[in-house]
Amino acid sequence: MIKLFKSKLSVKDKAITTLPESDDYFVALGGHRGKPALAAVRVGEMVKKYQKIGVADGDFSAHVFSPVSGMVKAIEEVILPNGNACISIAIKNDHKEDCENGTVDFEELTALNFSVLLKEFGIVGAGGAQFPTHIKYRLQNRKVNCFIVNGAECEPYLTADYRAMKEYAAELMEVLSLVNVLFQPAEIVLAFEKQYKDLNKEFNKLAGQYGFPFRIKLLEDKYPQGSEQQLIKVITGINMSKGVPPVEKGVLVNNVGTLLAIRNSFALKRPVIDRIVTVSGDGLQSSGNYRIRIGTPVSHILRALGLEQMAGDREIVFGGPMMGHKVTDLNSAVQAGTSGILLLERKKRESHPCIQCGYCIDVCPMHLLPLEFAKAAEHHDHSAFEAYHVKQCVECGACDYICPSNVPLMESIRMGKREVQIL
Template identity: 40%
Template sequence: MEIGVLPDPALLYLPLATYQGDMDVVVDAGQSVTMYQLVAASSGTFAATIHAPVSGEVLGVTEIAAERYLTIKNDFCYTEKALTVPDTAAWTSEDFLQYLLYAGIEGSGGARFPTHLKYRVAPSTIKTFIINGAECEPYLSADYILMKTAGAKLMAVLQIIQRMLMPDEIVLAIEQQHKELAVPLAQMAKQFGLDIALKILPNTYPQGGELQLIKSVTGIEIAKGSIPAHHGMIVSNVGTLWAMAGAFLEGKPYTERIITVSGNRSRTLGNYRVKIGTPLGHILRETQHEWNQQAQTVILGGPMMGRAAVSPLQPIHKGVGGLLLLENADPQQMNCIACGYCVDACPQHLMPLEFVRHNQEEDLHQLKAFHLEDCIACGACAYVCPSDVPLMYHIQVGKEKLRQERSDTSV
């Protein structure tokens, strides 16, 4: 299995939304930009940056599916901004964090949490640094192929992390289905002078979530909303480490990632290197598919935690690890029968059936009382529901209402 490379699109749409808020565009419409040039940034606690994946012309900001994007017209010249490989050996802790921000590194597993903020800890305060290789959602294999083909780059990054954070131990967590990677990765770690423990996990879902993975690896259960670093732990996704490798070893900001193209409607299965901002319609065409909402649902991400796309212009962002084509189901939605299956399936010990009722009643107080914000949106509740109640819809809408309430309150 190799990583394929797709032709780049004529237009790229760079997401301006961040983990919290939006970035400000720092280039003008009509301006020419070089590859790797900074084009948007935000400041504050959750500061973020994004860079041009290609050279070309800035066309301005456009809205796609209620989100803002900076549009760049590709000139296919690939004129690069001069890159400088950082001298990581001379870094202080602050140099390390500032470079993570400069390079636009953020969580690649879906959450898009700024890596510079996650790693802002005092050296030697982290007991366990966990590499999340538990790619537990069906169809996805981008992290697997990175562990299989880019092990040396991952180890080089871990050397730097070891020096900067000084954790007591580094643990690589992979699932039983990928256990053949254990020996070669352990051997490679030794070549880089790293003492990495390997944790083989059962093939269960949703243990790829940060808190679930911490419990699987350490046996410690951390409450939702707690900061793992305060408990002496940091979890980083394999895809995030790969993005850091491009920055640390080559001086390249985070402008491309590996995604899986798959699904039960997909004719071309595989993993591909694509530019951030590549519209999914372009990827569909280049992999011999089409945009057909009548026959299929296109998911950005995994089948459980991903989001259904509503426009072929929606692009790949830094947290998208998959593009799935799934045959449209015809669920016969019925009323909730209070069977409690969703409660049993919830890894956060929540009551998803209550989210539906109180979202329909617009009762934000009760949504908070039933801890909607502790939901990790894993989709396990919807998967087991015998009545096909649209649990994830109500969870997403309810969370958006709570976010809007916070925003209104802060104004």
């Protein structure tokens, strides 16, 4: 792990505020992991807020819902910031807030129907991976020994999860109480960095009121440590391979934002159509934590915060500076996993030949050989990408950050994953 520069102080103490609505929304049907949803509306159709506009295509997929009422202007292919192509539904907001009534109806919540309801609500991971959450809760009679709440937010600038824990501690403990009743884990562990230790008192007080087995795990203020594999290792000592469901080892992990989305969906019996996003960057006066509706284009966010003039000479990044993706299209829109929107100063990066220092190997949390991926990319060697297990990479970017020669390691890794996927 590595120590990164601190840049949360300008935004950490800023309370969550709601961003004004946009006139236009662009809702991706493939913003989640797995198969994209199938369009359930037509161009020219009037839709309601909370209406299902995309139907999950099979099990490893997720329903998609309209964040506003209005007219479907277009259904067309777009390129997401991560480079993936998918269909997006453009909606013209009529600002009437005409809502779909009774989106999900259920009388009793049980361990058996919990996963089914998560799918009906379209809940996906809010931590960035956007994995369909219902799949995690298909336990098939397996015992949950440890339920981990992932509050690790080790990337610079980002404080959305911190503010969520700070302002919605009671709601978070409410959904953890539900998890405890339904699945009876041996322990529930809330994990976050020592820089957030001011949260300890409130969560311990609330835990005393509920009485379920709960503890806080303070993590070192280092990067990276927010992936499932790393958290599970730190908290339980279990070594997990990427791709192996944690529940096979008796562990469940959910991000703070995901759990709050679950709580709000069950409380309202409606899908979640917004999320908390940190807007920050280099020298921003309008940095803050904002509740923003899914599908809101970055152009509207910049305009609403008076940042349009800065956009021309800044790099715009969705996510954090380590794992995030650069945005080139200002119609790129907030998704369920968009934790941050950053405006960063452009820096010229000049690459040099690898000096075989091995720093990239030292910092890799998955114990891979990143320098081999650079070699494989240079020669388009598909077999080398597979031989050195490129799929195991969690794309934390630590190798790229530490490299003294500025070898484009993350570029090589992402290219390798695309090429291996095609084979």
